[in-house]
Amino acid sequence: MDRQLFRSGKTWMAVFAILMFLLAIAGGVHSYSPVPYWDMWDGTLNFYLQITEGNSALWLAQHNEHRILLSRILFWLDYAIFDGLSYFLITINYVLMAFAIFMFWRFSKLQYRTNPDLKPEHASSVLIFSLFILAWLSQWMQWENLAWGFQSQFFLAQSLPLAAFYCLAASASNNHAWPYFCASIILGALSLFTMANGVLALPLLTVAAIFMRASWLRSGILVASTILGVALYFGEYHSPDNHASITDTLRYQPLQLLQYVVLYLGSPFFALAGEGRNGLLAAGLSGSILVLLSLLRLMIELRAYRTNPVTLALLGYLLYLGGTAVGTGTGRVVFGVAQAVSFRYTTPALMAWAALLLLYLPTLSMFARRNKKVATAGVVLICALLFWRQLPALQPQHQKIFDRQVAALALELSVADAQQINHVYVMNAGLLSIAEKATALDLTVFGQYPLQDLREKWAGRFAPPSDIPECQGALDSLETIEREPDALRISGWIFNPAEESVPSRVIVSDRLGRIVGFALTGQPRPDVEAAVHDSAGLSGFRGYIKPADPGSVLAFYGEQSQCTMNITLPGGE
Incomplete structure (x- = not known):
């Protein structure tokens, strides 16, 4: 009886322990974001930048x-x-x-x-x-x-x-x-x-x-x-000032x-x-x-x-x-x-x-x-x-991952949106300088889709492919950004009903084909999922456009799952 009890207890404990370990791995997968977070901006990204510039003393320097x-x-x-x-x-x-x-x-x-x-x-x-x-x-x-x-x-x-x-x-x-x-x-x-x-x-x-x-x-x-x-x-040790x-x-x-x-x-x-x-x-x-x-x-x-x-x-x-x-x-x-x-x-x-x-x-x-x-x-x-x-x-961490990705978009486009950037670190001159260098060198997320070279493309032109389906979607808000006169924050949702999927990135252009902004999708939208399609749960987007006149008609083009829609900016007669 004792042997049977031991074998049974050993088996169930092994199953339980492995399940706990697998759940911990699942949590890491659900929470993964490639965007540097908090101390990583100085402790990893800026560290790597300075090491590549020859500052070898940093290896043993205090953090x-x-x-x-x-x-x-x-x-x-x-x-x-x-x-x-x-x-x-x-x-x-x-x-x-x-x-x-x-x-x-x-x-x-x-x-x-x-x-x-x-x-x-x-x-x-x-x-x-x-x-x-x-x-x-x-x-x-x-x-x-x-x-x-x-x-x-x-x-x-x-x-x-x-x-x-x-x-x-x-x-x-x-x-x-x-x-x-x-x-x-x-x-x-x-x-x-x-x-x-x-x-x-x-x-x-x-x-x-x-x-x-x-x-x-x-x-x-x-x-x-x-x-x-x-x-x-x-x-050469020194006590941290804030401790x-x-x-x-x-x-x-x-x-x-x-x-x-x-x-x-x-x-x-x-x-x-x-x-x-x-x-x-x-x-x-x-x-x-x-x-x-x-x-x-x-x-x-x-x-x-x-x-x-x-x-x-x-x-x-x-x-x-x-x-x-x-x-x-x-x-x-x-x-x-x-x-x-x-x-x-x-x-x-x-x-x-x-x-x-x-x-x-x-x-x-x-x-x-x-x-x-x-x-x-x-x-x-x-x-x-x-x-x-x-x-x-x-539990999925879609909102947290989305907020960090849009914060990286703001840094890539050099938009000083403190409200958004604070999701990854308190916006300050040091952070903006680190992001500027990383963007120029295409490091970390700034060298990967969907952020790579967006700053350079913002001044270019874009002609969407012909014969692509119409998107479903809407522009929910158009907001000014405190102390940032060169950009507006946009948010809304976009969905491709033909492919029953959500585009990964949105390119915004005017009637002359000039690129005026970018947005990223991935924000949870349970309301859209309930009203439109089961696959539209992450159709929410947020991004930035250059200031435009009220009533302007802009084209929102969804990449990867290709579709397009025209939206009239609010405020026009």
């Missing part, structure tokens, strides 16, 4: 308080090989998430081999735990990190130290100790170039090695590596910092509890539990005469993630403690809970064997909650 060398290598590859369209970077995010899952699996196998409390009959618990971690770390709640091409450093900053602590534990538990030990130092050193919290990796590896009773030679190598790494990181100092936060806001830390570590439960007030309460309570359970196990291990390397390594990693929460809070608590539950912070918090579960795996395994029904019911309820909160990954 806020971070030195993101490893991510910058990925950014450069994205532009040099993959046209700067982010699909490579987003794929890397998923690869790094899978790497963290793999490392937790390796950790669980090492724990099973070295922990005397885990006997052969506990093998089923170890396997089910590994499958659960696959599901746990695949949660879509961390969508800001998964679906944003700039966020590889968030995964690198957690997964490389995890691998470093694993290698350190393996070096103390394996006959082939030196290769694992060297790997732990290399991974700890690489952690310096992920995010600012990577500075903690080498010092904590050193402390863990000492408690593992490493030899004087190994301890000395780790101490030297730590001193060298920290000195390298803080050479509070550590000393000021500790002196004036210690309670807010403590609250920030527990909310940060409990942030997964903010999402699982439905956000809002209940989510904050769940995050605060769960974060406090994580801290208390970690400190309890740390005190037990420090008082023990014999210590397990895997346990010490997991405690070192939990200290690393706790230090990450403290470091984040000291710089950002000035923005409010609620910022601690931002979705991008759920990645390190998810890692922390995975490490805590692995730390208590022997206890949990013994409890599960003695209380099978209770354990099964608990796992089923938790999995059901995770699956329910994973379903938003299936």
Whole structure:
């Protein structure tokens, strides 16, 4: 009966874990946009522009308080090989998430081999735990990190130290100790170039090695590596202007910092509890539990005469993630403690809970064997909650993708439409300058259809093909743009009934054949879908035309799904 229960539980957990991972991938597909977003304008696009101009010092330069060398290598590859369209970077995010899952699996196998409390009959618990971690770390709640091409450093900053602590534990538990030990130092050193919290990796590896009773030679190598790494990181370091100092936060806001830390570590439960007030309460309570359970196990291990390397390594990693929460809070608590539950912070918090579960795996395994029904019911309820909160990954993000694409259109046409451009970054002179250079060099989306060379075409002429069908559509609005006298914003919808499809781009021309504007389709229009055709759901367009007299008749030509329609501008007699 137990074997049948194990096989059934293993099968269902495997199906659940794979489904969670596939849903996370589906969320990335639904959210994908090639348009650079927020920090990417300076951190990836402008970085690549300056590197190609010979500014090699940028490789190690700070990004806020971070030195993101490893991510910058990925950014450069994205532009040099993959046209700067982010699909490579987003794929890397998923690869790094899978790497963290793999490392937790390796950790669980090492724990099973070295922990005397885990006997052969506990093998089923170890396997089910590994499958659960696959599901746990695949949660879509961390969508800001998964679906944003700039966020590889968030995964690198957690997964490389995890691998470093694993290698350190393996070096103390394996006959082939030196290769694992060297790997732990290399991974700890690489952690310096992920995010600012990577500075903690080498010092904590050193402390863990000492408690593992490493030899004087190994301890000395780790101490030297730590001193060298920290000195390298803080050479010419400067504190970001918009962040509070550590000393000021500790002196004036210690309670807010403590609250920030527990909310940060409990942030997964903010999402699982439905956000809002209940989510904050769940995050605060769960974060406090994580801290208390970690400190309890740390005190037990420090008082023990014999210590397990895997346990010490997991405690070192939990200290690393706790230090990450403290470091984040000291710089950002000035923005409010609620910022601690931002979705991008759920990645390190998810890692922390995975490490805590692995730390208590022997206890949990013994409890599960003695209380099978209770354990099964608990796992089923938790999995059901995770699956329910994973379903938003299936929601299309058409409006967000459309807004970003039209923002890129405004930048391509050099239309200073702050209302639209703010969808990708706050419009300022720096952004406009970066976009100007990228447009001239046909970089990222500015070198791809439907945006490539539109600025040059705006001054040209266009003759639509003859004998093409009439479009269905309408111009819904014609708006002036604040502080932009050279363009008007247009929006409406367009549909080709002959092909039952939506054109991808709209070219607007006057009666003399002069191109006066462009628009992009893709905006959700459920009203048009209900009234016209099931295929017209994304028929909404938005774009820009040059100022024209009221009553002017303009031709709207839809590309790819070719059709045309004439529209009279409002205001004429």
